[in-house]
Each structure stands twice: as C-alpha cells, then as structure tokens.
Amino acid sequence: MKKIITICGPTGIGKTAFAIFLAKALHGEIIGADSMQIYKYMDIGTAKPDASERAQVRHHLVDFLDPAQDFDAGQYAEMADQAIDTIVENERLPVVTGGTGLYIRALLYGLFRSRPVCRTTLTELTKTLEKKGGPYLHRQLESCDPAAAQRIHPHDGFRIIRALEVFLTTGVPISQKQTQHGFAHPRYRSLTLGLYMDRHDLYDRINQRVDMMMAQGLFAEVQDLVEKGYDLNLKSMQSIGYRHMGWIINRDMDLDTAVSVLKRDTRRYAKRQFTWFRKEPGIVWMTPEQTGRAVALVKDFLTSP
RNA sequence: GGUGGGGUUCCCGAGUGGUCAAAGGGAUCAGACUGUAAAUCUGACGGCUCAGCCUUCGGAGGUUCAAAUCCUCCCCCCACCA
Numbered sequence: 001m002k003k004i005i006t007i008c009g010p011t012g013i014g015k016t017a018f019a020i021f022l023a024k025a026l027h028g029e030i031i032g033a034d035s036m037q038i039y040k041y042m043d044i045g046t047a048k049p050d051a052s053e054r055a056q057v058r059h060h061l062v063d064f065l066d067p068a069q070d071f072d073a074g075q076y077a078e079m080a081d082q083a084i085d086t087i088v089e090n091e092r093l094p095v096v097t098g099g100t101g102l103y104i105r106a107l108l109y110g111l112f113r114s115r116p117v118c119r120t121t122l123t124e125l126t127k128t129l130e131k132k133g134g135p136y137l138h139r140q141l142e143s144c145d146p147a148a149a150q151r152i153h154p155h156d157g158f159r160i161i162r163a164l165e166v167f168l169t170t171g172v173p174i175s176q177k178q179t180q181h182g183f184a185h186p187r188y189r190s191l192t193l194g195l196y197m198d199r200h201d202l203y204d205r206i207n208q209r210v211d212m213m214m215a216q217g218l219f220a221e222v223q224d225l226v227e228k229g230y231d232l233n234l235k236s237m238q239s240i241g242y243r244h245m246g247w248i249i250n251r252d253m254d255l256d257t258a259v260s261v262l263k264r265d266t267r268r269y270a271k272r273q274f275t276w277f278r279k280e281p282g283i284v285w286m287t288p289e290q291t292g293r294a295v296a297l298v299k300d301f302l303t304s305p
Numbered sequence: 306g307g308u309g310g311g312g313u314u315c316c317c318g319a320g321u322g323g324u325c326a327a328a329g330g331g332a333u334c335a336g337a338c339u340g341u342a343a344a345u346c347u348g349a350c351g352g353c354u355c356a357g358c359c360u361u362c363g364g365a366g367g368u369u370c371a372a373a374u375c376c377u378c379c380c381c382c383c384a385c386c387a
Contacts, residue, residue: 011343036343046343049349072342102342107324111339122341132385136345158345241345242362260347264332 001189004084004094005298006108008033008277010270011099014288016049018195019292023057023236026095026298029082029087032062033098033107036239039067041091041225044218045241047209058089067225067236072117073106073187079094080107084188091144096190096257101276102106108115108190116171125161134160137190141167143274147175191301201265210241210263219245240265 005028007019032038036046040063043050049059060083065071080096080103087094096107129137139153141163149162163213166174172236221246222237231236232246244262247253277283286293 007375029306033343070341072340073342078370100342102339102344106340113340117340153346154344156337158341162340174339178345182337204319235341235344238344242343266343267333271334272338272343276342279336284385 001186001190002084002088002094002188003302004096004189005301006033007097007195008099008101008104008280008283010165010273010277011196011201011266012047012209012270013197013202015097015099015195016047016053016231018288018291018294019095020049020053020057022294022298023095025291025295026093026302027091027095028095029058029090030058031060031083031087031094031096033080033096034036034062034098034237035071035103036193037098038065038071039063039236041228041230042067042218042221042223042236042239042242044213045245047213050109067230068171070235073102074111076100077102077106077110093298098251099273101273101280108186108188108192109183110181110185112133113157113170114179118165121165121168122161124263125164126252128159129161136215137161137164140164145173145175146256147197148173148178151175151176191283192280192283193287193297194277194280194285196285202270206266206270207263209271210259210266213241214259219248222246223249233242235257240269 003028005022007015022028023039030049034046036042037048038061039046040267042048043063048063061076061079061215084094096103096104116123124217125137134157134269137157137160137207138149138152140151141160142149144167145163148164152159152163154160163174166172166177170177187232218241222242225237225242226232226246226249232243232250236247241262244265245252248255248258
C-alpha cells in the first residue's frame with residue numbers, strides 16, 4: 001500500500017504554510033483536499049495558495065475546475081488517486097492537505113459505492129422536499145429504510161434525500177451499504193497530521209484573515225465572478241465569503257454586517273472541522289509551529305516497514 | 306436644578322403580582338455527518354448531590370400567603386427643559 005502524508009485541521013490555522021514547508025523538506029508534492037480551492041477564479045476567498053507558493057511546491061487538485069461545475073467526494077478520491085500515482089511514479093512524496101473532512105475520508109477509506117449520484121432523482125426529491133417538507137420525506141424513508149430513518153433527523157432534508165435516492169436507484173437501503181462499508185478498509189498508509197491551536201487564538205486569526213481578504217479585494221473578486229456570468233446560487237458561490245459578498249451585491253445586507261457575519265460563519269466552520277477531525281482515528285495532533293517534529297515523524301514513517 | 310424614559314440571565318431584548326430560571330434573537334459550547342460537505346442537521350446554554358433544591362431581574366428596605374413585576378429611599382444611564 002502506498003504511503004502518503006495527510007495534513008488536516010480547521011480553516012485559517014496555517015495548513016498551507018505547514019504543508020509547503022514539509023513538502024520542500026521531504027521532496028513532496030501537495031494534493032489539495034479542499035472543496036472550494038478546486039475552483040478557478042476563486043482565489044482570495046478560498047485562501048488559495050498563491051503563485052509564489054505554488055512555484056515552490058507543485059500543487060495538484062487546486063485551481064482547476066470551473067466554478068459552474070459540480071464536484072463531489074467520489075470524483076475527488078478518483079482524481080486524488082491519479083495524482084498520487086503520478087507523484088509516486090516521479091519518486092516524490094504525496095502530501096494531501098486540506099480541511100474538507102469528507103474528501104479526506106473518501107480518499108483514505110473510499111466510499112460505499114462507485115456509481116455517481118443520480119441527479120434527476122435528486123432534483124425530483126428536492127422538489128418534493130420543498131413542497132412537502134422534511135418530515136414527509138422522512139416518513140417515506142422510514143418505510144423503505146427504517147435504520148437510516150432512525151439515524152437521520154426529520155429536518156435534515158439533505159440526508160433524507162440522499163438516503164431515498166440511494167434506495168430508489170439501487171434498491172438497497174443506504175444504511176445497509178453504510179454498515180457493510182464502514183470505512184473499514186484503508187486505501188493508503190497515511191501519516192495523518194492534525195493541526196490545532198487555542199480556540200481563541202484561532203478565532204482571532206480568522207477575524208484578522210477576513211479583514212485581510214477584504215483588503216485584498218474579496219468583494220471585487222466576487223463582483224468579477226458575477227460579471228463573468230457565475231450565478232450567485234451556484235454551489236461554489238454559496239460558499240463562505242462568496243455568499244456574503246453576494247448579499248452585499250444584492251443589497252440584502254450592508255458591508256459591515258456582512259463582514260461580521262462572514263467572520264462568524266468562518267469561526268463556526270472551523271469549529272465544525274474540529275468536531276469532525278477530533279473523532280477521526282489515527283491523527284497525530286500538533287501545533288503549526290511543530291514543523292521539526294513533523295519532519296521527524298514523516299522520516300520515521302517513511303523508513304518504517 | 307426641573308420633567309419624562311430607563312436599568313432583566315454573556316449581549317440585545319420581552320416580561321407589570323403566582324402558570325418565571327424568566328419569551329425571542331444573538332454570541333458561545335457540544336454533537337451528527339459514507340458521492341452537493343465552506344454544505345446539511347441536532348442539542349445545551351444560572352448553579353447543584355438535578356422529576357428536586359439553591360442563587361438571580363441596579364442597591365437597600367417594605368407590602369403580600371406569593372414580587373422581575375406594587376410602595377419607599379438611594380445609585381447609575383438617556384432624552385428634553387433650564
């Protein structure tokens with residue numbers, strides 16, 4: 001099984017710099033694991049590694065997709081697999097870096113099926129959801145997949161729809177697939193490094209970073225995207241930062257309020273990431289300053305059988 | 306100096322005698338998460354030896370079986386008048 005390094009942690013903690021340092025020290029190349037940095041033209045708001053950073057270390061799966069395109073964890077894992085193959089062939093070390101927990105999990109353990117989602121079914125179910133509400137669909141789910149219904153809250157329309165979609169298109173309850181799969185089989189040997197720091201310090205950093213993004217022209221970036229024809233309702237345009245600028249553009253909110261809500265939403269996101277990564281198994285936790293320790297750990301990891 | 310309005314749990318803010326540890330919102334914390342995940346969703350939120358008890362609604366007294374709610378005095382804030 002191939003060995004890879006994975007770096008995860010909440011937004012704004014300094015993963016980019018940490019990963020670049022590590023990659024340079026260890027002949028590595030970086031594979032992004034970020035659901036928004038994949039998009040082209042979205043640079044400031046996603047805190048994408050800039051040109052000079054990308055000149056130092058080769059980056060994969062960053063800045064390659066049109067913002068109007070959908071993407072998902074399955075595609076991510078597939079493309080990351082290819083990137084890893086290429087990097088290993090070139091005798092370099094793959095350093096997967098990012099904050100999208102599901103993408104990392106999908107890469108490291110795979111997902112329960114290899115077929116893409118059925119968009120038509122999804123759209124239909126979404127319509128029903130809007131018309132009849134979550135509890136209605138939840139009752140349907142209860143009759144075809146009671147186990148899933150028990151796990152999913154009646155208000156979590158997103159998950160109810162997914163569960164129904166799986167049952168409708170495959171005839172197999174999602175709960176059964178999930179149980180069988182169980183993320184039980186690693187696809188790589190990963191040394192996973194998790195970055196953490198004092199929560200208040202991280203929140204301060206996030207607040208400052210948002211101010212910095214605004215100073216760098218986040219608003220103009222979003223305006224440009226809109227002018228290029230990217231609808232504010234796109235998945236990509238509904239992400240943190242972009243939707244907030246959209247509210248200003250649409251005059252739904254004044255700038256000061258939008259910025260403070262943007263900070264708040266970023267903080268909440270970081271918190272959710274902590275919750276996710278905290279329970280992921282096998283993560284070695286360290287602060288972003290512990291680069292020396294990280295290098296030593298990686299060397300150990302690479303020489304071990 | 307005078308008149309009017311106001312001080313409520315971390316913040317904003319409702320509450321005018323019991324059904325009030327106190328609506329609602331915000332912030333925060335905790336959690337869920339298997340192909341939209343920067344998304345979607347849930348819970349907690351005065352304290353405790355937790356189906357009960359204790360301490361809270363500017364302060365001190367008082368009325369009452371019972372007060373955040375009524376009365377008295379005091380402190381502070383705001384508006385207007387001088």
